Amino acid sequence: xxxxxxxxxxxxxxxxxxxxxxxxxxxxxxxxxxxxxxxxxxxxxxxxxxxxxxxxxxxxxxxxxxxxxxxxxxxxxxxxxxxxxxxxxxxxxxxxxxxxxxxxxxxxxxxx
Amino acid sequence: xxxxxxxxxxxxxxxxxxxxxxxxxxxxxxxxxxxxxxxxxxxxxxxxxxxxxxxxxxxxxxxxxxxxxxxxxxxxxxxxxxxxxxxxxxxxxxxxxxxxxxxxxxxxxxxxxxxxx
Numbered sequence: 001x002x003x004x005x006x007x008x009x010x011x012x013x014x015x016x017x018x019x020x021x022x023x024x025x026x027x028x029x030x031x032x033x034x035x036x037x038x039x040x041x042x043x044x045x046x047x048x049x050x051x052x053x054x055x056x057x058x059x060x061x062x063x064x065x066x067x068x069x070x071x072x073x074x075x076x077x078x079x080x081x082x083x084x085x086x087x088x089x090x091x092x093x094x095x096x097x098x099x100x101x102x103x104x105x106x107x108x109x110x111x112x
Numbered sequence: 113x114x115x116x117x118x119x120x121x122x123x124x125x126x127x128x129x130x131x132x133x134x135x136x137x138x139x140x141x142x143x144x145x146x147x148x149x150x151x152x153x154x155x156x157x158x159x160x161x162x163x164x165x166x167x168x169x170x171x172x173x174x175x176x177x178x179x180x181x182x183x184x185x186x187x188x189x190x191x192x193x194x195x196x197x198x199x200x201x202x203x204x205x206x207x208x209x210x211x212x213x214x215x216x217x218x219x220x221x222x223x224x225x226x227x228x229x
Binding site for chain 1: 116143145147149151152153154155156157160168170200202204206208217218219220221222223225
């Protein structure tokens with residue numbers, strides 16, 4: 001079963017604009033990760049944020065985590081056509097194995 | 113060798129047949145997981161191996177089985193294939209220490225596209 005729900009399901013923007021994707025989840029987590037997937041290929045890890053962190057940056061990416069609301073957001077600034085992909089949030093729950101529980105993803109299209 | 117490699121990239125099988133998918137983990141990683149991704153969905157966790165022992169299993173029937181070898185390569189076996197097994201199968205590896213997962217998360221392979229007819 002899916003843990004996270006990404007919102008929106010699809011997003012279309014112009015190059016240079018910012019893209020914001022949201023993720024909600026259901027259980028207590030150890031960490032939350034964002035992945036990108038191009039055209040049904042393998043996933044690429046973007047960023048990991050731990051449950052005791054509130055914000056993290058990596059290049060043009062900014063991730064926030066609100067554990068009280070069980071939600072996270074991914075902001076991509078100054079988007080490029082190459083950012084066109086599906087973006088997934090994935091959670092790792094407290095205790096047990098380090099398995100990832102994915103949402104259904106947000107399909108981002110960046111128009112040149 | 114860096115990265116995770118999976119073979120084959122595409123496979124077509126007949127219902128009822130058996131299939132073995134292979135994965136070579138990234139060098140230095142001690143954990144490998146397998147995921148099934150149906151079209152338009154997020155990946156679903158099948159199982160995970162840590163130092164050759166199964167370390168967690170998702171909601172998949174026993175006809176899905178796996179192995180991790182001493183060199184950290186891995187296999188996913190599926191018996192009695194069903195049409196609904198058609199999906200992209202992803203292998204992911206990482207290094208898990210006493211503090212849990214490292215900040216670089218999992219490294220995924222490009223997947224095996226399995227079609228059951």
